[in-house]
Amino acid sequence: MAYELYYWDGIQGRGEFVRLALEEAGAEYIDVARQSGHAMGTGAMLELMKSKHEPHIPFAPPFLKDGDLIVSHVANILFYLGPKLGLAPPDEKLRYVANGLQLTITDLVAEVHDTHHPIATSLYYADQKDEAKARSAAFIKERIPKFLGYFEQVLQQNPGGPTHIVGDKLSHVDLSLFQVIEGLRYAFPKAMKTYMSNYPGLTALRDTVGKRPNIAAYLRSDRRLAFNEDGIFRHYPELDLAP
Amino acid sequence: MAYELYYWDGIQGRGEFVRLALEEAGAEYIDVARQSGHAMGTGAMLELMKSKHEPHIPFAPPFLKDGDLIVSHVANILFYLGPKLGLAPPDEKLRYVANGLQLTITDLVAEVHDTHHPIATSLYYADQKDEAKARSAAFIKERIPKFLGYFEQVLQQNPGGPTHIVGDKLSHVDLSLFQVIEGLRYAFPKAMKTYMSNYPGLTALRDTVGKRPNIAAYLRSDRRLAFNEDGIFRHYPELDLAP
Structure with missing residues (x-):
């Protein structure tokens, strides 16, 4: 079953750290907020976050759904996925x-x-x-x-x-x-x-x-959004000071 | 062998989240920066952080030494210690x-x-x-x-x-x-x-x-420092606004 990644549409943001791991591993995943259709899109993400029925709601995106389990926070998601994707140290x-x-x-x-x-x-x-x-x-x-x-x-x-x-x-x-x-x-x-x-x-x-190869292909694809001024890394000339 | 906890002396700070787990479990641990003697004290902590020989130096306190392994960041330490201390979910x-x-x-x-x-x-x-x-x-x-x-x-x-x-x-x-x-x-x-x-x-x-019982005893002990204005949680009357 494909992993479901939930993150804000339109920005790389914190979701990008998870995407890079999934892409490198060639894992099957659905970037839920960027899809349209039943139980897809930003609305579906927000609904899940506010759910009164889910046993374990996340505080904020990104989070990953693997079957019934919701794993939140980038480092936690990568700790969870690492061994499954062959991206964690064997020791x-x-x-x-x-x-x-x-x-x-x-x-x-x-x-x-x-x-x-x-x-x-x-x-x-x-x-x-x-x-x-x-x-x-x-x-x-x-x-x-x-x-x-x-x-x-x-x-x-x-x-x-x-x-x-x-x-x-x-x-x-x-x-x-x-x-x-x-x-x-x-x-x-x-x-x-x-x-x-x-x-x-x-x-x-x-x-x-x-x-x-998988990273280079991903960076060329339209799945990789450009950096922009709605994300975490923003370029404002007035903040770009020489050190 | 006792766990070694490394954290700034004089404040509860982020170290306190680890201390509470160790104290609740009644685990043997050394609060290194608060001890004096050979390889103890803040100097020993700073030396370890700047070591050119350690295979895995931490970015900042708190960190935990368990034998040769150094585990850094509160959540990571608690993820590591949780099962050992009986403080993680069995599932x-x-x-x-x-x-x-x-x-x-x-x-x-x-x-x-x-x-x-x-x-x-x-x-x-x-x-x-x-x-x-x-x-x-x-x-x-x-x-x-x-x-x-x-x-x-x-x-x-x-x-x-x-x-x-x-x-x-x-x-x-x-x-x-x-x-x-x-x-x-x-x-x-x-x-x-x-x-x-x-x-x-x-x-x-x-x-x-x-x-x-273990938490109450710890809170009464002199191992529990008082909150103060060098820590994370500080009381400045001018910031203590009514909501």
Whole structure:
């Protein structure tokens, strides 16, 4: 049975981390909010979230339905799917290492979101622009190098070799790192142009993942939406400061 | 062998969610940064984080060392410890439900942190007080009821009964919900006084957890630090707005 992925239509957002894993593995899945028809579309997603009958409703998209089970949160979905898709380390202990790295990516993504929404998700960007500028400046100066420097060190110290972030073969964390680098390059091209040369391991990882046949085919397909200013990674020239 | 918990000394912070699980289970553990002696204290924690030899360094505390394995991030630690401490649902599928709920708590805790640090973690609270006021106002008005309303609904719809958030016995998520409610009551007493009557299930869960013998003994012990204004849940009267 196909996996059902539930995420907002029109943006890559957090759903993209799950899509990349499903696409790399060639798994059968339905991107529910992007389909039309019975029990499909955004309406069906919202209905499920508000359901009074579901035993375990999710707080927010993305979530994955596998038969009766609903699994919510990106890192949790990838922890669940990893072994099924051949994208988790075979050593069970390393799966907790992978999950720790995935959760560090989760934190980075939340900080990226808050660069354009530092005061309230319910307000427009235009209504928190000054605060967004201050938060972006700190994010670019302090947080990007802190996160990327960390991932580079983990890569370089990986006992399985610096081609992968954990173990000696591709995992969901490598795919997510690819997405984070692409997203940061879209949102903050000035800073990333300067920074990336400091991170040869991450640069190579990004290139390797982007060239994998299933990923490359997905990126060319119309299933891959473009980055845009409704998503998590947004390019606002006024926030794109030089580091 | 005793578990080693690594977390900043002097605050409950994110480490407290792990402590509550270890204390409830009566597990042997060393709170490394709070100890003195060889390979103990905050210095030992920082050294481990910067190690050039460790195969898998963590990004930030808290992290748990179990023999050679380092597990980082609260939800990951609790996912790992849950079955060992008898605090995870026996049904493996429900463990992913538990982890999804735990990660929703993680998100809530990150939002609580940003009520007093909306612009940058590197700046003092005093330097982002106006923005903190704006963010707190939105958090109190929109986010507290959204999160607590969600948890209340999950409790009430739990097929295992509304005494626990998942399954029909105590899990690490129940303990974490206790901590979140205590923290919110400390930080935002005005709002919580108004809100809690809307959430009878959560109120009962909080009372039940607080009375468990091991938890009650822990709360009375000097291992339980008081909430304070260096932690995640801070009480600043100017942010404690009526909802």
